[in-house]
Amino acid sequence: MKRRAILAVAALCGFAALTGCSSSGGETPNAYAAKTDIPTAAAMDPAILEAANKEGSLLVYGEANEASMKPVLAAFQDQYPGIKTSYISLGGTESFQRYLNEKATGGKTADVIVSLQGANFLDLVKRGDIQDFTPPAAAPLPDFAKLAPGVFAMELNPVMALINTTLLPESEQPDSLEALARMSGDPKLAGKIVTYDGTTEFGYTVNHAYIAKAGEAGWKILDQLGPNTKVEASAGPMFNKLLQGEYTMSYFQSGATRPLLTGATAKVLNYRFFKDGTPFMPRGAGATTGGKSPNAAKVFVNFLIDKAGQTAGCTGGFAPYLDGVDCPVNLAKVTEQLGAENINIATWDEALINDSPAFKNRWKEAFGR
Structure with a gap:
């Protein structure tokens, strides 16, 4: 009975983390704890950065749970304190549907979407709903990380x-x-x-x-x-x-x-990890054309795909792919x-x-x- 109770509590905590809920009782294993270890992101065009700070806010949708995104958002906020960032954890398809519905009604909606949903991202690109923007940090990226025009991989899961x-x-x-x-x-x-x-x-x-x-x-x-x-x-x-x-x-x-x-x-x-059954799933990030903070969105996407974002992402359990980003699970170690x-x-x-x-x-x- 005692073992069953322990498992039930653990299961509930696991579900809370997966769905973006929180629980009390101390820090989670992926709590943000190493601000000084996060490198500085590649420099943005000063005009874009100035416009982003004037916008002053950023709204991000994605299916990753809030606990996983917490260190990423905290590191971004440290580097860009003038951009107040909010994140809403949604089901993968729901992120895209909600964005389209809100855009159609003229309401506030996601400035950035971060998701594993490739087909949904490609649909947004076709619709003209992703800014066709190449961040400075995208220049050295491997080809597999350039997922679609304006969409880049923040991790390989x-x-x-x-x-x-x-x-x-x-x-x-x-x-x-x-x-x-x-x-x-x-x-x-x-x-x-x-x-x-x-x-x-x-x-x-x-x-x-x-x-x-x-x-x-x-x-x-x-x-x-x-x-x-x-x-x-x-x-x-x-x-x-x-x-x-x-x-x-x-x-x-x-x-x-x-x-x-x-x-x-x-x-x-x-x-x-099975040798014959371990596909790496890119988690893409794209700045939308329907958001209210298009410049802040560009700054955030640039951060995510740089060593700064991938280093912070490792703390949250994401799997970086850039050389020089050490992490218990990353492309280099799984390849080895x-x-x-x-x-x-x-x-x-x-x-x-x-x-x-x-x-x-x-x-x-x-x-x-």
Whole structure:
């Protein structure tokens, strides 16, 4: 009974963090604590910076929880104290829908959107709702970080397998998606494996990235996994049901849950990166054309994609990719672990939009949806 109570409390805390809620009782593991360690962002055009300070405020929408964004916002506020910054955590698709609805009515809306939702970002670009602006910090970025005109990656989020070690000890855990597929019919696992619904935007994007690299061999693995896998629409239910023992393990789990693996929770759950199943999901940032602070938005996007933003982001559990940004999980360290030949960085292009209907239908066949 006592163990069950501990797990229930931990699950509630995990859900609170994932949904952007807060709880009392001391600092969270990703509390902002190292202001002096944040480098200064690349210099902006003085005219843009002057205009940004006159605007004096900034509104950001994104699906990352508030605890994860806290160190990023705090570091930005330190460097640009004249720009009062607010952040609203929303579901990925909701960020875009809310922006469009508010813009249509002429109300105050997001100046910047920060999201993993590639197809939704590409839609905004087509609509002319993203400023076609290249920040100074974008010049040295690798090509994979330039996601679309005006949209740049603030992090590369490697998905993972999350496992309840009380149900499946580390010595019995698969080390690849292919191995998990072979094990999936075992009574220990059948029906106790979970992943994202592949018809949701994030679920589709991560499956699309996996298949883009794995091809037909990947579809065979998904066909094997599908009958033994349950699906959820978002990370919160997956995480909490894993913690409570309703599920034994997940795959393609968002890396946003890594910061929750502390204390009592870390004694129950561990994570793995599969060599054949770890797509890196870019979290894009773009300055909107419908916001009231277009210049402050440019300053913020520049900050996010520079070492300043990525250093602060590491404190919140994001995964930086720039050379010289040390972090427990970053592109360099995961590449070293998996091997360069196994790195799979999702791309945002027309195929992501054009493939959607047929791809989702095939996914539904594999998963019996």
